[in-house]
Each structure stands twice: as structure tokens, then as C-alpha cells.
Amino acid sequence: MGKAHLFDSIAAGIIGAALLAFTAVSLFDTDKTVSITENRELAPRPCWTLDTWLSGRFTLDYETYLSDTLPLRDGFFALSNSVNRYFKELGVTGGRWIGSRFLYRDMAMGLYIPESEAIFAFADAVGAFADAHPDLRVAVLPAPASFSFYAPDAYKSPENDAEGKYREILQALPSSVTGVDAYSALEAHRDEYIYFRTDYHWTQTGAYYAYTAFCKAVGISPAPLSDFRRAVAPYEFVGALAREMQYPEELTENPDYIELFYPDDTVTASAGDWPELIPRELCLVGGEISDGDYLFSLFMEGDHALAQINSQSDGGTLLVIKISHANPLSPFLARHYSRIIYLDPRYYKGSLSEFLNSQAVDDVLILPKMLLDSGFSEFLLS
Amino acid sequence: MTFASAAFLFRFLPLCLVAYYLTPAIRLKNLVLIAASLIFYAWGEPVWVALLLFSTAVDYTCSRLMTGREGRRRRACLALSVVVNLGLLAFFKYSAFFVGNLNSLLGVSLRAPQFALPIGISFYTFQTMSATLDVYYKRVNAPRSPLDFLCFVSLFPQLVAGPVVRYSDIAHELRDRTPDIPGGTRRFVVGLGKKVLLANTVGALADVYLKHPETVTVFGAWTGAACFAFQLYFDFSGYSDMAIGLGLLFGFHFKENFNYPYAGRSVTDFWRRWHMSLTTFFRDYLYIPLGGNRAGTPKTVRNLLIVWLLTGLWHGASWNFVLWGLYLFLVLALERFFLRKILDRIPALFGRIYMLLAMLVGWTLFYFTETRAAFLTLGVMFGAGGRALARFSDFPRIASHALFFAAAVIGLFPWAKKIPNTRTVSLLRALALAALFALSVAAMVTETFNPFIYFRF
Numbered sequence: 127m128g129k130a131h132l133f134d135s136i137a138a139g140i141i142g143a144a145l146l147a148f149t150a151v152s153l154f155d156t157d158k159t160v161s162i163t164e165n166r167e168l169a170p171r172p173c174w175t176l177d178t179w180l181s182g183r184f185t186l187d188y189e190t191y192l193s194d195t196l197p198l199r200d201g202f203f204a205l206s207n208s209v210n211r212y213f214k215e216l217g218v219t220g221g222r223w224i225g226s227r228f229l230y231r232d233m234a235m236g237l238y239i240p241e242s243e244a245i246f247a248f249a250d251a252v253g254a255f256a257d258a259h260p261d262l263r264v265a266v267l268p269a270p271a272s273f274s275f276y277a278p279d280a281y282k283s284p285e286n287d288a289e290g291k292y293r294e295i296l297q298a299l300p301s302s303v304t305g306v307d308a309y310s311a312l313e314a315h316r317d318e319y320i321y322f323r324t325d326y327h328w329t330q331t332g333a334y335y336a337y338t339a340f341c342k343a344v345g346i347s348p349a350p351l352s353d354f355r356r357a358v359a360p361y362e363f364v365g366a367l368a369r370e371m372q373y374p375e376e377l378t379e380n381p382d383y384i385e386l387f388y389p390d391d392t393v394t395a396s397a398g399d400w401p402e403l404i405p406r407e408l409c410l411v412g413g414e415i416s417d418g419d420y421l422f423s424l425f426m427e428g429d430h431a432l433a434q435i436n437s438q439s440d441g442g443t444l445l446v447i448k449i450s451h452a453n454p455l456s457p458f459l460a461r462h463y464s465r466i467i468y469l470d471p472r473y474y475k476g477s478l479s480e481f482l483n484s485q486a487v488d489d490v491l492i493l494p495k496m497l498l499d500s501g502f503s504e505f506l507l508s
Numbered sequence: 509m510t511f512a513s514a515a516f517l518f519r520f521l522p523l524c525l526v527a528y529y530l531t532p533a534i535r536l537k538n539l540v541l542i543a544a545s546l547i548f549y550a551w552g553e554p555v556w557v558a559l560l561l562f563s564t565a566v567d568y569t570c571s572r573l574m575t576g577r578e579g580r581r582r583r584a585c586l587a588l589s590v591v592v593n594l595g596l597l598a599f600f601k602y603s604a605f606f607v608g609n610l611n612s613l614l615g616v617s618l619r620a621p622q623f624a625l626p627i628g629i630s631f632y633t634f635q636t637m638s639a640t641l642d643v644y645y646k647r648v649n650a651p652r653s654p655l656d657f658l659c660f661v662s663l664f665p666q667l668v669a670g671p672v673v674r675y676s677d678i679a680h681e682l683r684d685r686t687p688d689i690p691g692g693t694r695r696f697v698v699g700l701g702k703k704v705l706l707a708n709t710v711g712a713l714a715d716v717y718l719k720h721p722e723t724v725t726v727f728g729a730w731t732g733a734a735c736f737a738f739q740l741y742f743d744f745s746g747y748s749d750m751a752i753g754l755g756l757l758f759g760f761h762f763k764e765n766f767n768y769p770y771a772g773r774s775v776t777d778f779w780r781r782w783h784m785s786l787t788t789f790f791r792d793y794l795y796i797p798l799g800g801n802r803a804g805t806p807k808t809v810r811n812l813l814i815v816w817l818l819t820g821l822w823h824g825a826s827w828n829f830v831l832w833g834l835y836l837f838l839v840l841a842l843e844r845f846f847l848r849k850i851l852d853r854i855p856a857l858f859g860r861i862y863m864l865l866a867m868l869v870g871w872t873l874f875y876f877t878e879t880r881a882a883f884l885t886l887g888v889m890f891g892a893g894g895r896a897l898a899r900f901s902d903f904p905r906i907a908s909h910a911l912f913f914a915a916a917v918i919g920l921f922p923w924a925k926k927i928p929n930t931r932t933v934s935l936l937r938a939l940a941l942a943a944l945f946a947l948s949v950a951a952m953v954t955e956t957f958n959p960f961i962y963f964r965f
Contacts, residue, residue: 133931134690137938141693141945142525149522185509185552192514193953202950209947213709213912222908283902284723285716 148197157195168194207372221281224371228273228281232380233323234367236271238496239291244503245298251503252492253300259482260302263489265344267306267336268295268496269328269451272321275313289313292496303492304343311339322382325365327422330387330411333454340455340491341462349461354387359412363421384424386412389457393437400431400473408433410456425453431473435459435466442488447471447478447505452493463489471505478508509551511696511750512703512952520548521754528758534683538659541758545662549628556626559596564661566592567636571643571650582644589640593633600626605825628668630822634789636661639675641793648676656682665754669747671765671785678760685759692756694941699749701944704951706916707742710735713905718875721884727898729889731906733868736875738916741770744783770920773859774851775839775866786822790815805845812844813837823874828882832873839866 159168172178172187179185196202207224221230228235240248256264274288284290289309296305312320312328312335320332328336334351341348362381368374389410396405413427426433429450441463446452448468459466467485469478494502509516524544531537550557570589574582598606600623607620639657642648651657657675659682666673717724717732724732748765755762765785772778779787795815801808813834820833843851851859869886876882888895906913918924927933 131690133934133938134694137941138690138693140942141697142689144945145517145522146526149518152518180554182552185515189513189515192518196514196518196953199953203954205946206950206954209950213909213915223905283716283899283905284720 249298324368397430397433433468545664696753702746711739
């Protein structure tokens with residue numbers, strides 16, 4: 127055997143051994159359920175049924191499950207990011223894309239651009255929901271990401287035009303619901319600290335401007351921000367965007383701080399997690415944080431299947447169907463409603479119509495991520 | 509199941525290879541391959557396995573019945589195979605297109621059949637038909653064992669996206685073959701890298717520029733078309749490399765499907781190097797039987813037109829593919845009758861630039877299944893509509909991929925073949941192969957954009 131052939135054989139042996147080792151380990155190890163790096167739940171092993179196999183669902187889910195739970199996945203993630211840094215994100219004016227995330231100087235930005243199909247599906251679901259509950263006043267407030275407010279123009283293009291997409295969403299909504307233009311309200315205050323630089327979420331100041339847009343849309347007067355007791359949390363915050371980008375120095379050396387606006391003292395809150403939904407007392411702003419906790423959990427102690435806020439306000443009941451962006455809005459909304467219910471479709475696995483049958487609700491605020499994930503639309507139809 | 513997926517790499521392939529290598533005799537090995545291939549196909553297409561088996565049974569029977577027969581009976585067997593296979597294609601691939609056009613043309617509302625295109629039907633119907641055709645032309649003996657024939661048709665490396673392997677190419681290897689594990693691994697890993705590192709990256713860029721013909725600039729349209737050309741090449745040649753590599757792992761030698769097409773000096777030269785298994789199929793089984801270029805200019809033109817319209821239609825049941833075929837016919841006819849002499853005389857570089865521009869126009873037709881969007885983009889490329897030449901936001905994405913494009917361009921030309929095969933080079937090549945595999949797996953499990961374009965044909 128010549129040397130050249132020997133090297134080829136050794137390379138083939140290494141690759142073959144790696145394939146077998148990964149296969150064996152991934153067959154017999156315990157599957158991880160959460161990715162800290164990506165800040166998301168990993169896909170579970172799908173159950174095989176004839177129906178799911180024939181429909182193609184099983185094979186798709188199995189592929190996702192296998193990719194999600196592959197041994198050393200975090201290592202592969204880091205390797206991929208390092209290579210992309212040079213081959214896909216070679217910066218020319220200081221900005222670079224890391225997957226669908228964007229880094230410019232010391233600010234990381236998320237970008238939510240929904241597909242047109244997702245917009246139509248969402249608008250249809252909202253319309254069907256409003257038609258099924260004609261006695262409810264329904265408002266929709268999609269939460270945009272920070273890219274379109276802060277990315278340099280050089281990086282903007284028709285394909286990542288979040289403002290245009292926001293208008294498309296509002297236009298697609300049926301006339302029976304109220305579209306809330308939070309985009310314009312945030313844009314008007316883009317020079318303030320309305321988005322975290324290391325995280326996807328808006329700050330509580332940003333949430334306040336979204337709240338003012340909601341008030342304007344439904345015809346109520348917003349409370350001034352100065353009415354709320356203010357404090358700064360004693361923590362440095364390096365959020366989920368930084369983590370997903372493998373902690374670039376520009377971000378770790380310039381962490382965020384968290385400004386807190388507290389609810390009135392008379393406001394009380396409770397939350398329950400699926401499936402028991404047993405209510406326990408909840409701190410709306412500035413709850414206890416342990417080492418390693420995600421600091422956006424300072425608002426409503428994170429996300430819960432169901433939460434309820436009671437206040438001394440004269441208003442009725444507001445149901446908020448939401449993602450985590452809605453959490454810092456709660457002190458502001460409590461000024462206008464005596465009872466606010468927060469339902470999170472990612473954790474609440476019951477039927478929305480059954481829930482509404484058991485509750486007296488006056489208004490509904492639908493607050494999805496601007497990506498308009500299909501899960502949200504499905505929940506509205508449940 | 510695609511080759512660039514975790515299910516294939518970390519479940520199907522290792523288990524299949526272990527079962528295959530542990531099985532002692534060639535006939536038993538063939539049975540392992542048949543079982544594995546049917547599982548591979550049924551993974552994504554549980555129902556259409558029956559169609560694959562039907563096509564196999566028809567061509568096995570037709571080719572067997574031809575043995576020892578001549579004249580009308582022999583021709584009848586051939587006709588049965590051709591009618592059944594083209595009938596399957598017509599029904600499953602083209603009926604909705606045909607009915608849709610009939611409805612528009614006559615103002616009627618006939619109901620088109622509603623089902624998804626069975627994966628790989630364009631490839632395996634051609635492969636089974638090639639066996640009957642080769643037996644008819646006495647290029648190969650009819651298969652004796654139905655299991656061997658099923659092994660050939662269902663062979664998973666080439667089942668769903670080619671290359672179009674002919675029975676005569678591998679008939680002898682169904683009984684006697686030796687695997688080439690180092691060669692097969694190298695070829696497979698190179699193909700995997702082309703697919704997940706190059707094709708997926710540049711494909712995402714192509715979509716960014718071409719998805720919005722209403723707003724794209726002149727520079728954006730050309731850049732998008734160029735990115736799509738890159739994507740198609742790396743996607744399909746990467747798939748062919750993987751197929752050839754997998755074939756070698758089991759001892760089969762499939763013919764090459766690509767020969768650096770962008771090194772061609774004309775569109776004619778390009779097509780001698782692109783998807784060679786399909787172009788030679790059309791040449792041998794359609795163009796030459798029609799008379800090829802031996803019956804005068806008018807018939808040559810007619811034959812070219814038929815071949816290229818059918819080549820276009822083979823790629824998909826929509827008008828853009830028909831127009832694409834027609835466009836290629838025009839360009840190739842122009843080269844054959846007028847441009848060839850000029851292209852032979854000018855420096856190769858100018859020929860390549862002309863070929864590239866002509867192909868980019870063709871790939872733009874190929875990209876858009878909606879012809880209105882295709883013509884809108886083509887119009888923008890040639891200055892219609894008063895679009896901006898470029899906007900500043902067109903550039904950062906391309907600039908940020910500068911090193912990537914440098915690597916991709918290297919992959920377009922056969923420079924690597926010119927490096928002498930010394931010990932150091934071999935060692936570096938082996939190390940690069942292992943690194944390429946790790947990078948490909950990393951990209952595969954972390955990136956979400958992973959289409960296989962030729963799966964839809």
C-alpha cells in the first residue's frame with residue numbers, strides 16, 4: 127500500500143469511526159431537553175404512528191430531534207460560528223451577521239421577518255378568533271425586533287424590511303380587530319434605551335412605548351412613565367442574543383443594565399404552571415434572582431402558562447395572549463384593568479375557547495413576536 | 509431522507525454499512541442493499557414504494573420477454589416498457605400541469621389529480637427504461653435474477669436524485685465487485701461539503717436577491733442569478749459526488765455526472781460537462797434514434813428542438829422549464845450554425861464570459877416557476893423598468909462573503925487535479941478531508957437552510 131493510499135485509508139477510518147461513535151452514543155445516551163446556547167427547548171423524540179409516518183410528519187420531527195440531540199451539538203455550534211465569522215460575516219463597515227442575528231459595534235440585534243404565508247395564517251386565525259367571540263374587543267400588537275431601529279442603512283434591504291412587514295401585518299388584520307402600531311411608537315423613541323443590546327427583548331422603557339401605542343389604539347389615556355417608581359437592578363445583564371452569538375467581546379465587555387418600573391403597591395399577582403396551574407404569589411417586577419438565572423425574569427419571574435394580576439383599577443378584565451415581551455408591560459396595564467390574565471401559548475396547553483368559556487373577559491390583547499410563529503395562530507384557533 | 513441529514517449520517521448509513529460488510533456472500537449483500545434501499549425510499553415516501561416496484565417489475569418482464577425474440581414481439585416489449593414508464597411520468601408528474609393548461613385554454617374546470625410528486629420518479633423511470641432499451645439494442649443481456657434487477661433500480665445511492673445510472677453500466681458489478689472505502693469516503697465527504705458548506709450558503713444569498721423581483725436592482729438581479737448558478741452546481745454536483753462515493757463504498761462504479769462545466773468555453777461545451785448522465789441519455793435514446801445530425805440541417809434543428817423541449821420538461825412541469833429548454837435550444841442552435849467558428853477563434857476567456865452570461869440568463873428562467881417573475885427579473889438584468897443600477901445595501905452581504913466566494917470559485921475549476929500527489933500533499937489532503945467532514949456536520953446540524961434542488965425533479 128502506497129503512502130498516499132495509506133493516508134486516505136486513515137482518513138476514511140477516522141471518519142468511519144466518528145460516524146459509528148456518534149451513532150452509538152446518540153442511540154444510547156440520555157437526550158438533552160434544553161439548549162442553553164440557543165435558549166430554547168430541544169425537540170423530543172417523536173412517537174411513530176402510521177398516520178404521522180404517512181403524512182411525513184414523523185420523518186421531519188425525527189430529523190429535527192436527531193439534529194437537536196446530537197452529541198457535542200454545542201461544540202458543532204461553536205465550530206460553525208467560528209467558520210462563519212470568516213466565510214460569511216467578514217465585516218466591511220463594522221457589522222456582521224451571525225445566522226439571523228446581527229452585531230454592530232457593541233449592539234446585537236434580532237430580526238423578525240415573517241413569511242407572507244405566516245402573516246395570512248395569523249390574520250386568518252385572529253379573524254376566526256374575533257368572529258367566534260364577537261362580544262370581546264380584540265387588539266393585536268406584534269413585537270418587532272431591534273434590527274430595523276438600529277442597524278446601519280448599509281445592511282438594510284427589501285428582504286429585511288421589518289417596518290414594511292409590520293405594515294403588512296397590520297393591513298392583513300381583519301377590520302373586526304384593532305391593530306396596534308407599536309413600531310411607530312418605538313421608532314419615535316429610538317434614541318432612548320428601548321432595546322437591550324445583548325438580548326432580543328425591549329427594555330421596560332421600550333415596553334412602555336408599546337403600551338402607549340396600545341392605549342392610543344383602544345382609546346384610553348396612558349399613565350405617564352414618571353408615575354411609576356423607578357430603580358436600576360443591581361446586575362449586569364448579558365442576554366440571550368450574546369449567548370447565541372457565543373459571547374462576542376463587544377457584548378461581554380459592555381453588558382446591559384436593567385431599568386425597572388414598579389407597579390402600584392396595591393397590585394397583586396399570582397401565576398401557575400402547566401398542567402396543575404396551582405396559583406402562587408408572583409412578583410411583577412424585581413423578583414428574586416439566583417445565580418445563572420435569565421435576568422429578563424426580573425419581569426413577572428419569567429413566563430408562565432397562566433398569570434393573573436389584580437389591581438384597584440375600575441376597569442374590567444383584560445386577557446393578554448402573549449410572549450415574554452408582554453411581561454414588562456404588566457405594571458402599566460394594571461392602571462386600566464382590575465384584572466389582567468396572561469396566557470402564554472408556549473406553556474398553556476389547553477384550549478383557548480374552553481378557557482374563555484370559564485372566564486368573564488372584556489378585552490383581549492394579542493401580543494406575538496413579529497415572526498408570527500404558527501404555534502400562536504394554532505392557539506388562537508384552539 | 510437526504511444524504512445531508514442527521515438521520516442518514518447517524519442512523520441509516522452506519523447501520524447499513526455494518527450490515528453490508530458483515531454479510532458474507534454477494535447475493536446476500538444484494539439483499540441487504542435492497543432492504544436498505546426500500547427502507548431509505550419508504551422513510552419519506554411510504555406509499556410510492558409500490559410505484560417503484562411496479563416500474564421494476566415491468567422492465568424486468570419486458571427485458572426478459574425480449575430474450576430470444578425478434579421483430580414485432582421484441583418491439584412490442586420495448587413499446588410496453590416505454591409506454592408504461594412515460595405513462596407513469598405523465599400521470600404523476602405532468603397531469604396537473606396538463607389539466608391546468610387545458611382548463612385555462614378551453615375555459616373548463618377539469619379536476620387535476622391531487623398528490624405530491626413521488627420523489628425520484630424522473631430518475632428511476634429513466635433507469636428502468638434504459639435497461640429495456642439496452643437489451644433491445646443488444647448492448648447488454650437481459651437481467652436473469654429479478655432480485656439483482658431490483659437491486660440495480662432501488663440502489664439508494666442513486667435512487668432519488670441520480671445520476672441516471674444505466675443497467676449496462678453496472679450489470680457486471682451486481683455479481684462481482686470490490687468496495688473502495690478510502691475512495692468512496694473521500695468522494696462522499698467532498699460532496700457533503702459542496703452541499704452543506706457551499707450550496708446552502710450561496711443558495712440563501714440567491715434567495716435574498718431573487719425573491720423580490722419588484723424591488724431588485726440590476727446588480728442584485730445579476731448577483732442573485734450568479735448565486736443561484738453556484739447553488740445549482742454545488743447542490744447537484746455535490747449530490748452526484750455523494751452518490752458516486754456511496755456507490756464506491758458498496759463496490760459500484762457510477763459514471764461521472766459533472767466535469768467542471770464552468771470551465772467550458774461555450775454553452776455547447778457547458779452541456780457536455782453538466783448532468784452528463786441525463787444529456788447522454790437523451791442523446792443515445794432520443795437524439796440519435798431521431799437521426800441526430802446525419803439527416804440534414806432542418807432535421808438536425810428539429811431533433812435539437814425536441815430534445816431540449818423534453819429536457820426542459822423533464823426538469824419540471826411548468827412553463828418556465830419549457831421556456832428554459834427552448835432558450836437552450838436557441839442558444840445551442842445558434843452556436844452550432846453561427847457562433848462556433850467565432851468561439852473557436854477568440855481567446856478562451858471571452859468564450860467563458862459569453863457562456864457564463866448566457867447560462868445566467870438561462871438559470872434565471874430556471875429559478876422562477878412563475879414566468880412573470882422570471883421575465884420581470886430578466887428585464888431588470890437588461891435595464892428595463894428604470895431600476896437603480898445598485899443600492900449600497902446590495903454590497904455588504906456580498907463583501908461579507910468574500911472569502912466564501914473565493915473558496916467557491918476554486919471549486920468551479922479543476923485546479924486541485926494539477927497538484928502533484930506527493931506524500932505531504934496526501935497527508936494534507938487526508939487532514940483536510942477529516943476537517944471538511946467535521947465542518948460539514950457542524951453546518952448540517954446548526955443551519956436551517958438545507959434544500960436539495962434536484963429532489964423535486
